[in-house]
Amino acid sequence: MKKTTLLLLVAMLGLACKQEQKKVATTETATETPKKITAPKVTSEMMESAVIYEANIRQYSKEGTFKAFTKDIPKLKELGVKIIWLMPVFPISEAKRKATGDKFASDFPEAEREKYLGSYYAVADFKKINPEFGTIDDFRALVATAHEQGMYVILDWVPNHTGWDHTWITTHPDFYTKNAKGEITDPLNEDGTPVGWQDVADLNYDNPELRKTMIADMSYWITEEGVDGFRCDVAGSVPTFFWEEAIPQLRAKKDIFMLAEAWEPALLKDGLFDMGYAWDRHHAMNDIAATKNTAADWDAAYSKDTARYEHNDILMNFVTNHDENSWNGTIDERMGPAWETFTAMSYVIPGMPLIYSGQEYGLNHRLKFFEKDEIPHTQGKQWEVLAKLGTLKAQNKALNGGKMSAKYERLKSEDQVLMFAREKEGDKVIYLANLSKAPVTQLVELEGAYTDYMGGDALSKGSVTLELAPWEYKILVKK
Numbered sequence: 001m002k003k004t005t006l007l008l009l010v011a012m013l014g015l016a017c018k019q020e021q022k023k024v025a026t027t028e029t030a031t032e033t034p035k036k037i038t039a040p041k042v043t044s045e046m047m048e049s050a051v052i053y054e055a056n057i058r059q060y061s062k063e064g065t066f067k068a069f070t071k072d073i074p075k076l077k078e079l080g081v082k083i084i085w086l087m088p089v090f091p092i093s094e095a096k097r098k099a100t101g102d103k104f105a106s107d108f109p110e111a112e113r114e115k116y117l118g119s120y121y122a123v124a125d126f127k128k129i130n131p132e133f134g135t136i137d138d139f140r141a142l143v144a145t146a147h148e149q150g151m152y153v154i155l156d157w158v159p160n161h162t163g164w165d166h167t168w169i170t171t172h173p174d175f176y177t178k179n180a181k182g183e184i185t186d187p188l189n190e191d192g193t194p195v196g197w198q199d200v201a202d203l204n205y206d207n208p209e210l211r212k213t214m215i216a217d218m219s220y221w222i223t224e225e226g227v228d229g230f231r232c233d234v235a236g237s238v239p240t241f242f243w244e245e246a247i248p249q250l251r252a253k254k255d256i257f258m259l260a261e262a263w264e265p266a267l268l269k270d271g272l273f274d275m276g277y278a279w280d281r282h283h284a285m286n287d288i289a290a291t292k293n294t295a296a297d298w299d300a301a302y303s304k305d306t307a308r309y310e311h312n313d314i315l316m317n318f319v320t321n322h323d324e325n326s327w328n329g330t331i332d333e334r335m336g337p338a339w340e341t342f343t344a345m346s347y348v349i350p351g352m353p354l355i356y357s358g359q360e361y362g363l364n365h366r367l368k369f370f371e372k373d374e375i376p377h378t379q380g381k382q383w384e385v386l387a388k389l390g391t392l393k394a395q396n397k398a399l400n401g402g403k404m405s406a407k408y409e410r411l412k413s414e415d416q417v418l419m420f421a422r423e424k425e426g427d428k429v430i431y432l433a434n435l436s437k438a439p440v441t442q443l444v445e446l447e448g449a450y451t452d453y454m455g456g457d458a459l460s461k462g463s464v465t466l467e468l469a470p471w472e473y474k475i476l477v478k479k
Contacts, residue, residue, distance in 0.1 A: 037144045037147040037148055037226075038147065038226070039146070039147040039150075039151070039152050039153075039226070039228055040147075040150055040152075041255050042152060042228055042229065042255040042256055042257050043255070044402060044403045044404060045402075046082060046152075047257070047274065047275075047314060047352065047401075047402035047403060048397075048400040048401065048402040048403075048404060048405070049080075049082075049393050049394045049395075049399070049400065049401075049402075050082040050083055050352055050402070051079060051080040051081050051082060051083075051347075051352070051353050051354075051355060051390050051393060052081070052082070052083040052084075052085055052259075052316065052352055052353070052354050052355070053076055053079070053081040053083070053084050053085065053354075053355045053356075053357075054085045054087065054321060054322065054354060054355070054356045054357060055069060055084055055085065055086050055087065055357055056087050056322060056356070056357040056358075056367065056375075057069055057086065057087065057089065057133050058087075058117065058120070058132065058133070058372065058373075059357060059358070059367050059368075059372070059373045059374055059375055060072075060357050060358075060374075060375060061374065061375075061377075062374055064132060064133065064372060064374075065132075065133055065134045065138065066089075066133050066134040066138040066139055066141070066142045067134055067138055067141070069142065070138075070141055070142045070145050073142070073145050073146055073149055073151065074145075074149055076149075076151070077149050077150075077151070078387055078390075079355060079360060079383075079386050079387050079390045080386075080387075080389075080390025080391060080393055080394045081151060081355065081390070082150070082151055082152060083151065083152045083153075083154060083228075083257060084146055084151055084152065084153050084154070085154050085156060085231045085259065086142075086153060086154070086155055086156060087120050087156045087322060088120035088121060088123060088130075088155075088156045088157075088158060088233075089129055089130055089133060089139065089155065089156075090120075090123045090124065090125060090126060090128060090129070090130055090158075091123070091124040091125050091128050091129070091130050091131070092117065092118040092119065092120065092122055092123070092124060092130060092163065093118065093122045093123070093124040093162075093163020093164050093165045093166065093199070093200075094118075094124075094165055095163065095164035095165040096122070096163075096164045096198060096199045096200075097116060097117075097118035097122070097199065098116070098118050098119045098122065098199040098370050099116035099118075099370055100116070100370065100371075102196075102198075104198075104199070105118065115371050115372070116370055116371060117132065117370060117371060117372065118163075118199070118370055119199055119200075119369065119370060120156070121158050121161075121200065121233060122161075122162075122163035122164075122199045122200050123158050123162050123163055123166065124162075124163045124165055124166050125166065125167065126162075126214075126217040126218075127217055127220055139225070140225065140226075143225065143226055143227065147226070152228035152229070152257060153226075153227050153228055154227060154228055154229040154230055154231055154256075154257055154259065155221055155227050155229075155230050155231070156230070156231045156233060157218060157230040157231065157232050157233065158233045159203070159214060159232055159233065159235070159238050159242070160187065160202070160203060160233060160234045160237045160238050161186075161187055161197065161200035161201055161202050161203055162200060162201055162203065163199070163200060163201070164199070164200070164201055166201070168213075169184065169201060172209070172210070172213075174204075174207055174209070174210075175203055175204065175207055175209070175210040175213070176201050176202060176203060176204055177201075177202040177203070177204045178204075184201050184202075185201070185202055186198045186199075186200060186201060186202060187200065187202040187237070188202065205238060205239045205241075205242045211242055211245055211246070214242075214246070215245070215246045215249055215250070218230065218246065218250060219249070219250060219253060222250060222253050222254050222256065223253055223254070228254075228256055228257055229256035229257035229258050229259070229274075230250075230256070230258060230259070231259040231260075231261065232258070232259065232260050232261060232262075232273075233261050234261055234262070235260035235261055235262040235267060235273065236260070236261075236262035236263070236264045236267065240264075240266055240267065240272075243267060243272050243273070244270075244272065247271070247272050247273070248271065251271070257274055257275075258272070258273045258274050258275070259273065259274065259275045259276075259316065260272075260273040260275070260276045260277070261277055262276050262277060263276055263277055263279050263280070264276070265308050265309050265310075265313065268309065268310070268313040268314075269310070274314055274403075275314040275315065275316050275351075275352060276313070276314075276315055276316070277315065277316055277318075278305070278315035278316055278317050278318070278351055280301045280304060280305065281298075281301055281302065281305065281315070281317060281349070281351075282317075282318055282319070282324075283301075284297055284298050284300075284301040285298075285319065285335070285342045285345070285346075286334050286335065288338070288342075288435050289334060289335040289336060289338040289339075289342060290334070291436070291437060294415065294416065294435065294436070295413075295415065295416060295417060295418040295435045296415070298418055298435070299410065299418075302349075302408075302410075311405065312402075312403040312404070312405075313403075314351060314352055314401065314402050314403065314405075315350070315351040315352075316351060316352050316353075316354050317345075317346035317347075317349060317351040317352065317353050317354065318346060318353070318354035318356070319331055319335065319339065319342050319343050319346055319359075320356045320359055321354060321356050322356060322367075322369075324356075325356060325358075325363070325366055325367055326366050326367055326368070326369045327366075327369075329366065330363065330364050330365060330366060331343075331359070331363075331364075332364050337470065337471050338435075338471040340381075340385055340471075340473070341433045341434075341435070341471050341472070341473045343385060343386070343389070344385070344389060344431070344433075344454070344473055344475060345418075345431065345433065345473070347389040347390075347392070347393050347399065348399060348422065348429065348431045348475060349401070349408070349420075349431075350401045350405045350406070350408055350422075351401045351405075352401055352402070353389070353393065355386060357375055358375030358376065359382065359386070360379075360382055360383050360386050361375060361376045361377055361378060361379065361380070361382065361383065362376065362378075362380050362381065362382040362383075363375050363376060385454075388453075388454065392429075392453060392475070392477070396427050396429060396477065397424040397425050397426075397427040398422040398423050398424050398427040398428050398429040398477075398478075399422060399429060400424055406422045406423055406424035406427075407421075407422065407423045407424060408420060408421075408422055409421045409422075409423070411430070411432075413432065413442060414440050414441070414442055416434055416435060416436035416438065416440045417432055417433065417434055417435065417440060417442050417468070418431075418432065418433050418435055419431070419432035419433075419442065419444070420432075427478065428477075428478040429453075429475060429476065429477050429478070430444070430446075430450070430474075430475075430476040430478075431473065431474070431475055431476075432444065432466070432468070432473065432474050432476070433468075433471070433472070433473035433474075434468035434469065434470060434471060434472050434473070435471070436470060436471075437470045437471075438470060439467065439468065439469055439470060440468050441465060441466070441467055441468070442465070442466050442468055443463060443464070443465050443466075444463070444464045444465075444466060444476070445462075445463055445464075446459060446460070446461050446462060446463075446464055446476070447461065448461050448478055448479065449461055449478070449479045450476040450477060450478055450479060451476070451477050451479060452474055452475070452476060453475040453476070453477045454473075454474070454475055455474070459476060
């Protein structure tokens with residue numbers, strides 16, 4: 001009896017050891033889901049001093065992964081970044097996958113097709129992660145890291161169309177725009193001609209079930225994955241009635257930040273989008289840098305914005321973004337020696353400045369859009385400029401650019417010079433720039449002591465004469 005009991009105890013002990021070993025092995029090999037960390041609440045106050053960063057995950061690093069980007073998020077804090085906009089993170093359709101020029105990957109020999117990764121904006125599934133970038137847990141770790149740093153994460157949402165192998169093509173063909181033959185079409189212009197996006201299928205928002213499903217997919221990322229809002233691609237091409245239906249429902253779930261890739265003032269009204277694109281300002285900067293236009297043309301562009309937008313509307317100011325870099329040219333190609341002048345200007349005018357992946361490292365080539373490429377990672381002049389501008393944006397209320405934006409006052413100046421003052425709650429900044437290829441002398445009347453923020457020189461009260469070299473600028477901060 002004793003022998004039997006002893007044998008039973010040994011057997012039980014052995015079983016327990018095996019179970020413990022199995023438990024340890026399982027724990028060691030299992031992927032640990034990153035802990036969700038709640039971001040600070042999205043507020044109007046945050047928007048006043050925010051810098052937004054557009055993250056191109058594919059091209060950000062050699063790996064092109066969430067993990068590679070995540071480790072650099074703390075660095076972005078040095079630039080004053082508060083909002084991270086992730087270019088589309090969803091699987092890309094295989095059908096009609098875009099390649100070089102107007103061709104599809106399928107137009108090339110099979111051995112070459114692998115390098116054509118397609119457009120981020122040809123989404124195959126709105127609720128999954130592109131496996132090229134990593135796993136859903138990698139994505140969650142990115143969001144958690146951003147939240148730990150006090151930053152917000154918004155997803156690039158593509159509501160106007162889907163890729164050709166999205167499941168809706170077969171399960172809900174009624175979600176799509178059809179031609180006279182009843183065939184699903186790619187996006188068309190108002191006159192019925194193709195927009196040129198043959199790799200995607202156009203969605204029809206007259207269908208209430210589509211609207212309901214799209215809102216549900218957007219809600220998933222807010223409620224289940226903790227994202228803080230969306231940048232909505234070609235938002236102006238989607239009927240406003242959809243946004244009027246969708247955005248209140250999304251905001252009811254969480255305080256979010258909404259950016260429209262659009263200029264239409266109607267999209268910024270009544271609690272819809274928080275921010276739109278400052279396209280006219282951007283084009284004015286490009287044309288002035290190319291010496292096609294002058295400071296007077298900047299005044300015209302800014303006056304146009306003042307007339308059509310309300311005081312609490314926010315516009316995103318930028319010298320580059322993914323479209324501009326890949327299709328219209330690098331900052332150097334478009335702005336040349338005026339790059340720093342207009343970069344500084346994008347921080348000092350009302351609105352929110354954008355940094356596009358690689359801009360902080362002096363990216364000076366057009367990133368491939370449908371293939372793997374890589375940005376540089378050597379800190380230099382551009383990093384120093386953006387870091388210093390980000391600090392001023394964060395600390396000086398005169399640069400508030402959100403719904404409670406600081407006052408903007410155009411000051412009298414020489415024809416080649418743009419000079420204006422920003423002021424709020426006792427803080428004051430004067431920006432002046434020679435927007436020409438020739439030297440100019442500018443008289444500045446100072447009602448108190450100022451500091452040349454970028455250069456460090458002190459300026460006393462009274463009349464100050466400044467000699468400005470071509471494209472030279474000054475940011476004068478009141479002491």
